[in-house]
Amino acid sequence: MRDRIKVKFTTENTVAVVRTRVALQQQVRAWKAAGETVGFVPTMGALHSGHISLVEKAKENAGRTITSLFVNPAQFAPGEDFGTYPRQEDDDLALLSAAGCDLVYLPTVAEIYPDGSVTDVRVNAMSDLLDGIYRPHFFYGVATVVARLFLHVQPDTAVFGEKDYQQLQIIRRMVRDLGFPINIIGGETKRDGDGLAQSSRNLYLAADERRAAGALFAALHRASVRLSLGALPGDVSAEAEAHLMRAGFRSVDYIALVDPGTLALLPADAPMPGGAARLLGAAWLGRTRLIDNISVTR
Numbered sequence: 001m002r003d004r005i006k007v008k009f010t011t012e013n014t015v016a017v018v019r020t021r022v023a024l025q026q027q028v029r030a031w032k033a034a035g036e037t038v039g040f041v042p043t044m045g046a047l048h049s050g051h052i053s054l055v056e057k058a059k060e061n062a063g064r065t066i067t068s069l070f071v072n073p074a075q076f077a078p079g080e081d082f083g084t085y086p087r088q089e090d091d092d093l094a095l096l097s098a099a100g101c102d103l104v105y106l107p108t109v110a111e112i113y114p115d116g117s118v119t120d121v122r123v124n125a126m127s128d129l130l131d132g133i134y135r136p137h138f139f140y141g142v143a144t145v146v147a148r149l150f151l152h153v154q155p156d157t158a159v160f161g162e163k164d165y166q167q168l169q170i171i172r173r174m175v176r177d178l179g180f181p182i183n184i185i186g187g188e189t190k191r192d193g194d195g196l197a198q199s200s201r202n203l204y205l206a207a208d209e210r211r212a213a214g215a216l217f218a219a220l221h222r223a224s225v226r227l228s229l230g231a232l233p234g235d236v237s238a239e240a241e242a243h244l245m246r247a248g249f250r251s252v253d254y255i256a257l258v259d260p261g262t263l264a265l266l267p268a269d270a271p272m273p274g275g276a277a278r279l280l281g282a283a284w285l286g287r288t289r290l291i292d293n294i295s296v297t298r
């Protein structure tokens with residue numbers, strides 16, 4: 001059950017909404033002048049309880065919380081789902097009100113990308129691995145919009161979901177390289193009962209696809225146990241792919257064991273070294289691409 005449906009009919013929208021950088025910065029300056037800290041959760045809307053857990057994490061780490069709702073055109077390639085990406089502003093505002101978010105930033109495209117704007121942010125190397133191979137534009141669009149949002153919001157902390165693990169690590173790297181004075185916090189992935197990671201794109205799944213979707217986390221979980229016992233990453237990835245194809249997935253882009261910080265691939269033909277690694281997967285169920293990941297410790 002989507003939480004926002006329950007909330008919509010029981011709560012008045014109390015959250016403040018601003019649509020311009022000027023209005024946003026007036027409020028942020030006033031909070032900071034009063035000695036308050038600001039936590040920020042950037043989103044593309046179509047919120048679910050995974051997003052709300054990020055808002056809760058921001059509230060634990062800062063006095064005031066801002067959430068942005070902005071479907072960022074720069075992270076969609078032609079032919080991807082920019083036009084059909086779910087937009088549910090009223091439901092999102094109701095959920096954020098109920099969660100005690102202080103302010104929602106709802107900029108227009110022109111507010112984020114002023115006319116004639118030609119400046120991008122590229123976190124090289126890390127953006128070209130894993131998902132970057134299949135969506136070459138994607139992390140450049142993400143880094144660019146997040147850098148712009150950071151300059152608008154000027155938060156003390158920002159929270160990103162671990163479900164988008166590569167994105168989280170790229171943002172950490174961007175913040176380090178550019179010296180943004182922002183503490184980046186990862187929020188744990190929220191899952192449905194069968195393990196499916198919550199995602200706005202789960203709305204695309206037909207009923208039979210939704211029944212099969214839990215197989216992605218099941219395959220990653222089984223693989224993580226095998227890896228922690230010393231199985232070879234190449235064998236484990238092949239097993240996980242076979243598991244997904246049997247479960248009804250259309251194709252698998254990758255199941256990859258990587259260094260958790262740099263995202264560099266670990267050798268396929270040697271047991272993972274002692275310590276921590278991250279196993280990431282991306283696979284197609286019908287026309288929907290699902291991603292997920294799990295920590296692996298040996």
Ligand code: PAF
Pocket residue numbers: 042043044070072075142145146164167
């Ligand atoms: O994870 C998302 O929803 C988006 O990639 C983000 C970080 C809000 C940038 O548009």
